[in-house]
Amino acid sequence: MSTYAVVNPATGETLATYPTATADEVEAALTAAAAVAHGWLRESSTDERARLLRRVAELHRERRDDLAAIIVREMGKPLAAAEGEVDFAADITEYYADHIGEITGDTPVDILGEGTAVIRRSPLGVLLGIMPWNFPYYQVARFAAPNIAIGNAILLKHASQCPQSAQAIEKIYADAGFPAGVYTDLRLTNEQAADVIADRRVQGVSVTGSERAGAAVAEVAGRNLKKAVLELGGSDPFLLLSTDDLDQAVQAAVDARLDNVGQSCNGAKRFLVVDDLFDAFLEKFTAAMAAATVGDPFAEDTVLGPLSSLTAAERLAEQVDRAVAQGATLVTGGTREGAFYPGTVLTDVTADMDAYQEEFFGPVGVVYRVADEDEAVRIANDTGFGLGSYVFTTDPEQAERVADRIEAGMVYVNLVLADSPELPFGGVKRSGTGREMGLLAADEFVNKKLIRVAAAQGEGA
16 A cells, blocks of 8 residues: 555545555666766756756646646645745745855865865765655755755655645756756655665765664664765754843744644744743733644635645644643643634743653744743753744844753744744754755765865976
8 A cells, every 4th residue: 555645634634645656666766867967967067056056946837727726636835835835945045046156156265385276076976855744845945946956856756745846846846948857856765765875876874853763864874884864853942031022022932833834843842931021022922823723724714734644643633641740831722623722822841841841833822931041041951953043132132142041953033933945944952964045955965075285387396
């Protein structure tokens, strides 16, 4: 039985099933990717690759309605958010087309002796991307676009619940004019994926997913001496230290928690609020979370569609129930209906509870009362995760100080939902290694080749 299927989480209906790749299909994909990596991609000019990437961006925009509808059905994303994701994927792809010269250009090195030296960035070859269901287009764009700009060939294993969006992306690359093998969608089992990573024709792997998935991929990659980029989970803190506009801070907190129905790795999940703001913040935050409209993801007024699957909703409900059983206070929400889960707020979570260290991948916010900056930073860092973070304060010196103290790959000060193509994305600790987006993303899977040239005879004499 196929493990790849489109199951509408809003209704539970299985809309389509897809077979996994056969051994012959995997071999054909590897052969084609290796051939184009060492052929067309090496011989093509940066202008040609940039032109085709711009066409990929254009096709995302031209097919926006159809692409958005696909992921509403696949993983329950509210329609407006789905449309926004398609737009963002187009923007990311266009960014790398526009900056291809910076990505591929030589970097001179100031040397101590005579002559010259440069660092030349060249592609590694064939890469495997293992992508998650929560952002079916955006996640792919931020992996594929910079690496194709560099000249790497992409094999893409998408999440098992996203086969239709995966096919749609592959068709966009083909329709844009890229030769066969530059971008290939492969419906792999986990065992097949491990074999692909081990294959000598594959030079690296990027995975976005759970800690368990990241550890499994990293183990196979390490055993086969392959580069791996890991973007894993997060339990991002939101530190509210001072504000001139509490309503605005609350709205930012709600937006950061409910983005993508709470299923964002870098969504704010733990809210650390200083004592003198805590009661007013909790009251307003609870009211706003409770008011978030739950319903049909195709409806215009829906804020919270279903979670990505019934299993995901059941897992989230079990976490919340266990937190309450261990002594946490359920302030609002906490009642699952099928795959739908309402905006939920927990307080009184302590360090001896599971909820203190777990990631809630859904619309659940945990609010902590803290005495001051030091306690806020201590709790913010008291986690195995280190992806993103948010600091709200009216004191610029405090903002700079706290941003420096937080153990995370990203710190946003007095704003949320500010991801942008030029800004690198990634974390530390159990949140992973490496960076995506920005120019740093294009520096992960390259050979940074030193070319040292002696001075011409007679120079320097």
